[in-house]
Amino acid sequence: MALPPYVGPADIAWHYGFRFYCALVLIFLMLPILVIIPLSFNAEPYFTYSEGMLAFEPEAYSLRWYADIVTNGMAAPNAPFSWSWIQDSWSNAQWIHSTKNSFIIGIAATLIATTLGTLAALGLTRPHMPFRQAIMALLISPMIVPLIISAAGMFFFYSKIGLSHTFPGIILAHAAIGTPFVVITVTATLAGFDSNLMRAAASLGATPPRTFFKVVVPLISPGVISGALFAFITSFDEVVVVLFLTKFEQRTIPRQMYAGIREQISPTILAVATLLVIIAVLLLLTMEMLRRRNERMRGLSPG
């Protein structure tokens, strides 16, 4: 927005000063993330820009840390590229191991959290839901309780019932932590839901299951999917509970990064971080697409 012609110098200074301040804050938000991306292509094992990198010399850049992701931990990383090399990498490389675990745990936890969370949200938005406030507060609480407390509680209890250091244990733990996001997003979607549509479907002869799958599901699906994405990223990013509940067998990407930062810090972490930033960008784009789709569908329904 351009400044109108009548403003004085003080207003102009304020206008630009304010924007400058906001620009600084936005730089503060973005810059740290952007800084590590070029560094992940550093040919040297350091965390600073070498002189060669600043002069844009091609030999100062390399993909060695990306190669390290797929080779670190392999039995024979220098063997010629072949089917057995791929098998070796797939079953022995540490980062591949944690990536597989992250996806197994994340997807399983998301499925549980999304199914149960959506059902609960459907119940919570029913007109006769008893103790709505109290139950809602209870269902949201895994998001509020500090992770260290959840992790400590789960550590003791899961050890007692034999779930610690197992996949079902960590999956259930992540499902519990992910449900609030599903409940919140689906409840928000259902709050704008026009229940006349269900009556219309019923009056036109649809059975309740048919109404649910043909009318309700398409309308709430953007909310369900964005809740599922939240639950997935929560599990994918979670490390405190993983620290307490898992061993090497269930080690995930954040756990491996945590170990890397604490013990043997190598620029491979920056390469992994860059890949995770790309995943974040993809998730952000998906969420934006869902939001637009949701707004379009809301535009069709009155009220």
Next chain:
Amino acid sequence: MAEAVITAAPTEVSDAVNLKARLRSATARSRRNAFLLTAPLLIMLLITFIVPILDMLFRSIDDPIVGQAVPRAAIALEDWDSGAGLPSEEAYAALVADLAALRTGGSDGKALIGRFATRLNFEQPGVRSVITKTARKAPKLKEGPYKDALIKIHKKWGQPEIWAAIQRLSAPYTVVHFLASLDLHYDVEGSIVGQPEMRQVYITIWLRTLYISGLVTLLCILLGYPVAYLLATLPQRTSNLLIILVLLPFWTSLLVRTTSWIVVLGRNGVLLETLAWLGLVGDVDRPQLIYNMTGTIVAMTHILLPFMILPIYSVMRGISPTYMRAARSLGANPARAFYKVYLPQTVPGVGAGSILVFILAMGYYITPALVGGQNGTLISNFIAFHMQKSLNWGFAAALGAILLAGVLGLYWLYDRVVGVSNMKMG
């Protein structure tokens, strides 16, 4: 309600009582169905989340070891007054009998001696060896007087302190962990006193946790409010683009963001290298920006800032610009119009964001653990320490219980101010 009436069988309109009864049963059915939909999630959360936390909280007061290890001595000490000299010969005899029974009781008994010694040692540093030594010799003590025999084994048995500790700990429940969380303990007479100055640790940690959380919240307001205002007043198309700069960090892994701060703030990191290149800092005497409180505060502010910007932004979007125009046209200067008209309308957003950021900051663990060094760690790091390293689980549980109480209090406040149902994501 209307659905229920539609799906119910056709009703005799004349029969009013019947109609009421049907309505009531339809409502009851609807309530039950709604509740049944939430039941699976409630049950899962109960088993995987609520019960584990309650179980942990119970550990903070649960203290059965001493009562289990030396039951006879516990009974013998019941009526002993710790202010009036040493206990009677019976108590000594009971203790010897207890320890001898444990010592000859196989591996379970020996393990219990170890736990008993550790438990007492936590109460009175240095008595672990007294217990183990005494337990080793106890089976050989066949006859009295046991009092002299025990004092001969170790002179601490001739002082009332160790007996007072056994007497106090023989109760199955205890508040010592909570006292220790606040730097308090029992003295010999059994009254609660503060730790000496040099052994006060936890008060400092609690204050530091509150201080860092408060400071991070304040920084988030100062950095976030103007950005939220800019986003809310720019044309939709531009603000949609700029908000990506807020949302991308929000979606990026916590560890990635912490790693990037290690890279930026490190001793040979990007920031200090740039400043050195500009000649603003020397090569030798560089300020320490990470692995201390500064590092924790910067990284936490960065990570929590989106949680402040987004609620304020969503409130600001709903404020009509006509109020400000009206204030200006009535003669208020921009500062006054902002202070009197705009600011009060944004308070709900600032309140929501502040409580959220404060709650999240209080329980922060990973970032302080990685960049906090010595003086930038929070209470969560001490909970983890006592869980994993010192294995003092009761104490970890007590610290956790206090933290949880604080957070739930704020959560309750949040629910009152914002309403949990109005919480939005993204």
